[in-house]
Amino acid sequence: QKEVEQDPGPLSVPEGAIVSLNCTYSNSAFQYFMWYRQYSRKGPELLMYTYSSGNKEDGRFTAQVDKSSKYISLFIRDSQPSDSATYLCAMTHPLTGRRALTFGSGTRLQVQP
Amino acid sequence: IAGITQAPTSQILAAGRRMTLRCTQDMRHNAMYWYRQDLGLGLRLIHYSNTAGTTGKGEVPDGYSVSRANTDDFPLTLASAVPSQTSVYFCASSEVSNQPQHFGDGTRLSIL
Numbered sequence: 001q002k003e004v005e006q007d008p009g010p011l012s013v014p015e016g017a018i019v020s021l022n023c024t025y026s027n028s029a030f031q032y033f034m035w036y037r038q039y040s041r042k043g044p045e046l047l048m049y050t051y052s053s054g055n056k057e058d059g060r061f062t063a064q065v066d067k068s069s070k071y072i073s074l075f076i077r078d079s080q081p082s083d084s085a086t087y088l089c090a091m092t093h094p095l096t097g098r099r100a101l102t103f104g105s106g107t108r109l110q111v112q113p
Numbered sequence: 114i115a116g117i118t119q120a121p122t123s124q125i126l127a128a129g130r131r132m133t134l135r136c137t138q139d140m141r142h143n144a145m146y147w148y149r150q151d152l153g154l155g156l157r158l159i160h161y162s163n164t165a166g167t168t169g170k171g172e173v174p175d176g177y178s179v180s181r182a183n184t185d186d187f188p189l190t191l192a193s194a195v196p197s198q199t200s201v202y203f204c205a206s207s208e209v210s211n212q213p214q215h216f217g218d219g220t221r222l223s224i225l
Contacts, residue, residue, distance in 0.1 A: 008153070034213055043117075043203055043216030044156070088155070092211050100146050100171060101214060105155035 003027050006089055006104030015113050019076040023089035023104045026070065030091040030102070033065050035074045038086045038106065047087075048074065079111045116140070117217035119204050125223045126194050134189040134220050136204030144210045145187040146171075147179060149200040150219070156203065162187055163210045194224045 006023045013019055021035075032051055036044035048063040050056045056063045064073040072091075076083055086108045090101040120135045138145065147159040148171075158171030162181040176198060178190045187206075191198055201221050205214040 006155075032211065036216075041218075043205075043218045046213050046215065049213045100158045100161050100210070101156075103156040105153060 001026065002105075003102050004089060004091065004104040007107055008105060010108040010110055012110045012112060013079055015079060015081060015111055017079050017111075019074075019079050019083070019109060019111075021074040021076075021087050021089075021107050021109070023072050024070055025072075025091060025102075027093065027102075028067075028070065029093040030070075032092045033063070033072050034090040034092075034101070035061075035063055036088040036090060036103075038088060040085075044088055076109075079109075081111045081113045084109055084111050117204055117206060117215060119202075119217035119220050121220060122218070123221040123223075125225060128194055128196060128224055130194050132191045132194055132222070134191075134202055134204075134222070136187045136189070136217060137185050138187075138204075138206045138215075139185065140206060140208075140215070141184060142206035142208050142215075143184070144207045144212075144214075145181065146205040146207075146214060147177070147187070147189045148203045148205065149173065149198075150203060151200050159189065159202075161210075196224045198222065199224045 004025045035048040038044045053067045060077045062075040086106040088106045089104040117138045146161045148156040160179040162168045201219045205216045207214045
């Protein structure tokens, strides 16, 4: 079983829709949570970074963390065709030797104009 | 523009050949990483370096080596390439370990 599970999609929505992207994880030691956006043939780009449970908003993006359920979400309001990309969740914990991020496999989002 | 530069952008390589992927960052970040990205498997850590002069093994280190002679450069070497190393390779950096990472645009490597 993977430590981080993410539905691969593709998820297809009409322009203007609210998008919900989700990840579940199994290791309760994870403390920092990130969302990355990856366009085709490009590297992942950091969108959101959060530590605590609750919501964090940045423009049209809201990251939500529920540590009790080991569940994180990214909401995109008023989705645009330019939001079409693969979205990767990532998380990390401070144990010695674990010095990098654990990624979900990514959800491909298509926003139809 | 500050960031991470990877070279080459793509390469086709015969099995058994030696190959070094280059990575340079100009953000003065202490930590650097190499990942490979494969369909359905996501990003997997190959090697990392928390600071210049130190390196560590990630999830899939076999067949790869790294060095970190200075802060800016973190080359990844395939000593004798095999077809299973066909992948997209991403270099990343962060100010310190366990902080958000910034990625380059990758090297697409095909081993025939």
